Amino acid sequence: MKKLFGIAAMVLGSALAISAQVFKNDDLQISLLEECVWIGETRDNGTLYIIEGNEKALLIDTGTECDSLDKIIRLITQKPLQVVLTHAHHDHDGNIGFFSEIYIHPGDTVLFPKTYRGKVNFVKDGTRFDLGGKSIEVVHMPGHTPGSIILVDRAAGSCYTGDAFGSGQVWLQLKPYSPMKTYIESCNRMIKLMEEGIEKIYCGHYFYVKRPFDLSHMIKMRDLAISIKEGTVVNPQPFDRKVSIGCDNPMIATSGDIGIVYDPEHVNY
Ligand SMILES: [Zn+2]
Ligand SMILES: [Zn+2]
Numbered sequence: 001m002k003k004l005f006g007i008a009a010m011v012l013g014s015a016l017a018i019s020a021q022v023f024k025n026d027d028l029q030i031s032l033l034e035e036c037v038w039i040g041e042t043r044d045n046g047t048l049y050i051i052e053g054n055e056k057a058l059l060i061d062t063g064t065e066c067d068s069l070d071k072i073i074r075l076i077t078q079k080p081l082q083v084v085l086t087h088a089h090h091d092h093d094g095n096i097g098f099f100s101e102i103y104i105h106p107g108d109t110v111l112f113p114k115t116y117r118g119k120v121n122f123v124k125d126g127t128r129f130d131l132g133g134k135s136i137e138v139v140h141m142p143g144h145t146p147g148s149i150i151l152v153d154r155a156a157g158s159c160y161t162g163d164a165f166g167s168g169q170v171w172l173q174l175k176p177y178s179p180m181k182t183y184i185e186s187c188n189r190m191i192k193l194m195e196e197g198i199e200k201i202y203c204g205h206y207f208y209v210k211r212p213f214d215l216s217h218m219i220k221m222r223d224l225a226i227s228i229k230e231g232t233v234v235n236p237q238p239f240d241r242k243v244s245i246g247c248d249n250p251m252i253a254t255s256g257d258i259g260i261v262y263d264p265e266h267v268n269y
Helices: 002-016 069-076 106-111 180-195 215-230
Strands: 020-024 028-034 037-042 047-052 057-060 081-084 101-104 119-122 128-130 135-140 149-153 158-160 169-171 200-202 251-255 258-262
Touching (some): 020 069, 028 069, 047 069, 101 106, 215 251, 215 258
Parallel strands (some): 057 081, 101 119, 158 200, 169 258
Antiparallel strands (some): 020 028, 028 037, 037 047, 047 057, 128 135, 135 149, 149 158, 251 258
């Protein structure tokens, strides 16, 4: 089966030039992103990633409403699969019902769907998924949610960040809130990781950016967050898209192509 898909990828790849698409239905399309890494993009612009090692595979996030996701992943890799969530928002955990166990940070327990009947395993800072020839490390990056994590592949120089640093805009207006200070600390931690060799940030809604973020993106993001915290931010605007789990009067601060949506009542507390 894998061989068949490899051939399909080659044929499709040559037809589409830039996209080595290996699967597509109405809900989801999956393409080769890097060697042994695939990106899945859902109809509603969510993103999931599949990383395959010599012995195991890792699914990072599950997207929303992708029927039979477990069987679809099996078309890509037949290795024993572990499933980890970057955080417990529905657009990332919507398909966990297809999997008998998942990994998540306990900081997001309050957001986690109570309907899930499988086994919940907790990760913490430094937890490693050893896939055989590939080690993927958990780093806790609270802000977007209290339990947001990123998955770091130091050898490949890449990481998978869910919504921890947004996909253009980062949303910090959602309950339960974290103070801006917490988000700034996460940005600084990400900057340090990048100074140590991580070059590519693959975000949780890749559709909106279509490229990995680099160090300059993170520095701009951190500095914008500091200006919000210190009250020196230039010209923040009311953010008009209300989300049911957000605050009543969110604001957005922007700097070039990035934005931070936040609750002015919960910047420093
Ligand atoms: Zn989210
Ligand atoms: Zn999201």
